[in-house]
Amino acid sequence: MFGNLDFDVIRRALPYLFYEGMTFTLTLTGLAALGGLIFGTALALMRLSGLKLLGRIAGVYVDFMRSLPLVLVIFWFYFLVPYIGQWVTGAARPISVGAFASSLITFIMFEAAYFSEIMRAGIQSISRGQPAAASALGLTYAQTMRYVVLPQAFRNMLPVLITQTIVLFQDTSLVYVLSITDFLGAASKVAQRDGRLVEMYLFAAIVYFTISCIASYGVRRLQARIAIIR
């Protein structure tokens, strides 16, 4: 069954897999999580601002993104971003954006919808007395959010935010549909070049599995610590 597997093919591909592929995957995951968190927090604040129009806009955006498959959104942005770039820069033709920029924009826009729901729950978990106390102290709305509400919301939601980032890490593999060399893309390119699909896909599965497992174990530890503090 495993008799005619050639594990040397993995060893030879290791530098390519990790320097090219995994670097791309991890950079994309990190930047998309950061951008998604910032944009998502903004969306959550819009929804909770009490201004009807702002809240509606954010709500429609979040519901819209959450009802579409990520693959479709990846295609959308891949074709749309050059036109947006042309519109922003006023160029005569649709500008060409690199694969990395295109997928980064996609994941920030897509994940913001999910991060915003998490941050909304986090903000709502802060008791009403706190913003009231903050405004009694003379803090403005922005200061209340910046120094009182958001730090606590972020901290309470940290395990959920990291879990969502693990999901994001796995989802970045979908840039495969654009033939981008992320970790899975690299594995798949070697697999097809050398005709070694079994070895390469098994190896990719093990790597994803190990990283996600370690990360979710960390989340469980973190959750236990936060639970004691509260």
Added chain:
Amino acid sequence: MNYNWNWGIFFQPNPMGTGTYLDMLLSGLALTLKTAALAWVIALITGSIVGVMRTLPSKGANWFGFAYVEFFRNMPLLVQLFLWFFVLPEILPRAAGLWLKQLPNAPFWTAAIGVGFFMSARVAVQLQAGISSLPRGQKMAATALGLTTVQGYRYVLLPMAFRIILPPLTSEFLNTIKNTAVAITIGLLELTGQARSMQEFSFQVFEAFTAATILYLLVNAVVVTAMRFLERWVAIPGYITGK
């Protein structure tokens, strides 16, 4: 924007000779729904079994449930589909592998099974949460009435737990529909796949994706509405979501 809009494209014949471009998209929608339905059946059945195992008073069953969920949750769906599609036929005994490879509609079956098992881990987590959210007294009362473990689950715990987790199950069902789009990578021509090939044939990128987007939104709205009716229909008066 120097893009040539052409909304009439939907009523022009597609190069496959299967009617118009609109027919192409609709056949994709049908395949999306068919795949999602089969995947959901798999997810619901295996997910329920594993979810129950995680709450049983047996260490072995707990451990199996934990390992099962971790296994299917910690790999990207795309990688899992590749394992089912490319790797499984190779590591099976020769005859079985050959039979798998020659299966008609292989992408469809692979997608349904792959998405189904992927989602089953999520269903299991939800069901476990639902069962453990019930007051401990319910299980004790069932035992006191002389119900066996199986009867206790069948008549007391599960009917309540499934009602509690109906809202999260709705979003898991929606996720199942969305996740079938990943099967585009193993050549399943579901809705996203058809929109993509329409774009390749006609060069009308934005029309194709707009149509697919609208269809996904419609499916979403129908499922959400239907589930709201179901929730109201199964609600127990005076309890949780009851009237």
